[in-house]
Amino acid sequence: MTEITREERYWLWLSSVDGIGPVRFYDTLSVFTDLERAFHECASIPERVKSVTSRQGGALLASANESYIDRLLELCARKKIHVLTRLNQDYPQILAEIENPPPVLFYKGYLPSFDERACALVGSRKPTKNGFSIIRSLANGLAGEGVVIVSGMARGIDTAAHMGALDANGVTAAVLGCGADVVYPPENHELYGRILERGAVISEFLPGTEPKPQYFPQRNRIVSGLCNVLIAGEGGERSGARITVDSALRQGRDVYTTICDLKSPVAKLPLYLMDSGAPVVQNAADVMNGMGWRIRSVAPTPKTEKGANKLDLLETRIYNLLLKENLSAGELAEETGITIKDINTVLTVMELRGLIEGLPGDRFRINS
Structure with missing residues (x-):
């Protein structure tokens, strides 16, 4: 599951409190700038943040302990749910640009790249x-x-x-x-x-x-x-x-x-x-x-032979990773959890199909 930083722990804490929501979250962030400080001084939040009520202040006080955050993270890990705060580089940039974007996203599966198409x-x-x-x-x-x-x-x-x-x-x-x-x-x-x-x-x-x-x-x-x-x-x-x-x-x-x-x-x-x-x-x-999107037919066509679904899924995951940045086979293996051998096999197939091209230093990019 996703590792989160100390700063992100407090983003998770504040966003999880009943009644806070994105607007009050960002109101609180603008007043305190550092949510760890807000965590330790949460009794003062209703006084200092106009949009936060005394009832919500009570919920903040009740949850302001490290064990509460630990339990949230343990719950997510047990359910195989990734925690993605807006501070994380994998947070979709296109979503970050809207008014009051979700401070924290929870997701299962793997996150596609939304920013391009x-x-x-x-x-x-x-x-x-x-x-x-x-x-x-x-x-x-x-x-x-x-x-x-x-x-x-x-x-x-x-x-x-x-x-x-x-x-x-x-x-x-x-x-x-x-x-x-x-x-x-x-x-x-x-x-x-x-x-x-x-x-x-x-x-x-x-x-x-x-x-x-x-x-x-x-x-x-x-x-x-x-x-x-x-x-x-x-x-x-x-x-x-x-x-x-x-x-x-x-x-x-x-x-x-x-x-x-x-x-x-x-x-x-x-x-x-x-x-x-x-x-x-x-x-x-x-x-x-x-x-204005170029028609390029990049997605794998349906196949029936044994192992086709696995290959199609790997191709799609690799393609979406390479949409973000050029990566080496080793980096792709680390990102996907797939062996280098399997990664190299898929990369070879994708090169032959004209989807990607190799670069010096064993790196790959989308074939434009």
């Missing part, structure tokens, strides 16, 4: 059959081009987005309105497991947190915050998807929509976006061209 797909929990199919096809085509697919693992459109990415052996990330260890909705248990094989399940909520209605709008700003472009499928006029769209627009993200049955009750969101001038996309090429 990531697309969120959102919409109704009860789409039409055609609406479901359109989103699944879009996600499939985009994932096949190496675009990270982001959604919320809810019923309907979210499920279609994740399934489409997985169909293409692509990379996908689910942002939950509950703990990263909680499968919601329960019927998506198998999907949850498949997502962990191809990407990450992410949450800003503590492990074990059960879903509540008020958590989902909060979650939605992360869905839009992790993407360069958001595609809204079928959805209602006053829906969670509309909240995510509004969040994306505030964050300066590109927003597209899809064709729909104009008579359907779930056509209201696409129609609203069309009236607002949002581009209508029908396939992955429309999105790629609209974003």
Whole structure:
């Protein structure tokens, strides 16, 4: 599991306290500048930080001990949950730039690179059959081009987005309105497991947190915050998807929509976006061209031979690591936990396919 610094321990502490949330977290940080000092002087926080109430002050006092932080870290380790604070270099830069980004993310699986090419797909929990199919096809085509697919693992459109990415052996990330260890909705248990094989399940909520209605709008700003472009499928006029769209627009993200049955009750969101001038996309090429992304077909194509799934997963992990920086085979082995022998085998295959190229000093980079 992720090692955290002493400073990050206090980020974890403050962010975990009931009622604090990102706004009060950053208010406290701006007053104290050093959260270790805030930890030791927490009795004074309600007096010094105007947004923190006396009730929240009581919760801060009750949790201000090192053993509390240790127990949190032990819980995460036991559940194989990574702790990623905003101080960590692996924290997605694209998310760090939004207003009041999550101070701490909890995730299972492995974290993709969102900063270059990531697309969120959102919409109704009860789409039409055609609406479901359109989103699944879009996600499939985009994932096949190496675009990270982001959604919320809810019923309907979210499920279609994740399934489409997985169909293409692509990379996908689910942002939950509950703990990263909680499968919601329960019927998506198998999907949850498949997502962990191809990407990450992410949450800003503590492990074990059960879903509540008020958590989902909060979650939605992360869905839009992790993407360069958001595609809204079928959805209602006053829906969670509309909240995510509004969040994306505030964050300066590109927003597209899809064709729909104009008579359907779930056509209201696409129609609203069309009236607002949002581009209508029908396939992955429309999105790629609209974003100025080169079509390069980097994702592994589905294979059936023995060991193909393992090879596809390694290729995807290596590709996403090399998107961040040039690395040697040894560094890739260290990052992935895979043996040098297996890493070298995958690197050779990727070179032959033109995905990467070797550099002096046994380093590799994406073939541009």
